[in-house]
Amino acid sequence: MTVVEKPALTxxxxxxxxxxxxPHVxxxxxxRSPALSQLAGREVYLKLENLQRTGAFKIRGALNALTRLDAATRAAGVVTASAGNHGQGVAFAAQLVGAPATVxxxxGVPLAKLTAIQRSGAETVLADGGYDEAHAVAIELARERGRTYVHAFDDDDVIAGQGTVALEFLEDADELDTLVVPVGGGGLIAGIALAASERRPRLxxxxxxxxxxxxxAESFRAGRVVERAAATIADGISVRRPAERTLAIVKKYVDDVITVSDQAIARAIVVLLERTKMLAEGAGAAGIAAVLEANGRVGGQxxxxxxxxxxIDPNLLGKALQQGLASAGRYLAFRTWLDDRPGMLHELTGILSEERINILHVGIHRVGPYAGIGRVGLDVIVDTRDRAHADAVLALIRGKGFPAEELLDTSPSS
Known part of the structure; x- marks a missing residue:
């Protein structure tokens, strides 16, 4: 039997x-973002796929894959596994071409993503675990039902579709010297790398x-696919194991794959909202986090x-904003202890009031591990301007004789 190798993707x-x-995306x-350019100390341009139909770039790859299926294959239907955005893309594309779809x-998929898929008419199935467990269930469903499986990133047509992001980006901003791309399984960055592969000077x-x-990132460094745990605020790039296909393309064309903390991603969500009035999910903000906080690892001018x-699910958005604001020093949560006698709480709040510090919350512990004989535990949250101001407020309280410990580790990650 002769095995015919599929030509390499180009x-x-x-x-x-x-x-x-x-015609469909x-x-x-x-x-160009003046605000982010100022913060980053270089010119920063944004490709706003958060404004795409279905709210993410994933529609591009899904639509390219489904429009290439023949009529009989479409009629039989498609199955996919997704953390949410790819599922929305497949559901939209399936509705467009008249194919039954199961996602x-x-x-733990964000409710906003689940309901959006259901509104498109696709069947949804929830699997225990994360994306990789959903993938295993989807493969079995496709086999049982005789349907085509549309992989979220390990598929040439999907990769090619995602790469169209870069064709538009470079046409609109041909002076760029660096592209920063969020990575989960690698479909987007592989497609972008291919799209930019013939550009001179090289990006x-x-x-x-x-x-x-x-x-x-660890597979890139190792030069082979490795599997790691995945639990992040950026659910769209929460993948335990990349594909050989995407890793091979990335190894050939991509300069580096770096990591940022979830705290940095949360801060980037806040910065995008405040400074550009744009809402991004965690995966969408990862690149901004790298540009603002990756200590020169991104480079470029x-x-x-x-x-x-x-x-992003509204509940998750609330948590992300809370974490982002706290880690940026925009509010301070601390615990202190007071002598259990009249006037002590008034004395503490008076110190804060004199400095025009707004108190958001006060919680009193009269029983339990944070209280003692003659002592009362107090949890306080106050507004602060930034990290330096938060440190100054802590120093002020301690300087007035109140022991105080910060309740959240809000120092910026390296």
């Missing part, structure tokens, strides 16, 4: 994909992962960042 496939999907804006998602391409889901999506 930039030409990305160009073909762009023509194929153009939005050409999202490319914007398998992790149990630097940097991938970004959460340090809490770092399988691709004209940097393009892909804001890959904006589908």
């Amino acid at each position: 930039r030409a496939a990305v160009v073909e994909a762009a023509a194929r999907i153009a 939005r050409r999202t804006p490319t914007e 398998v998602l992790p149990q 630097r391409i940097i991938g970004v992962q959460s340090e809490s889901a770092s399988a691709f 004209r940097v393009g960042v892909v804001v890959s999506g904006g589908n």
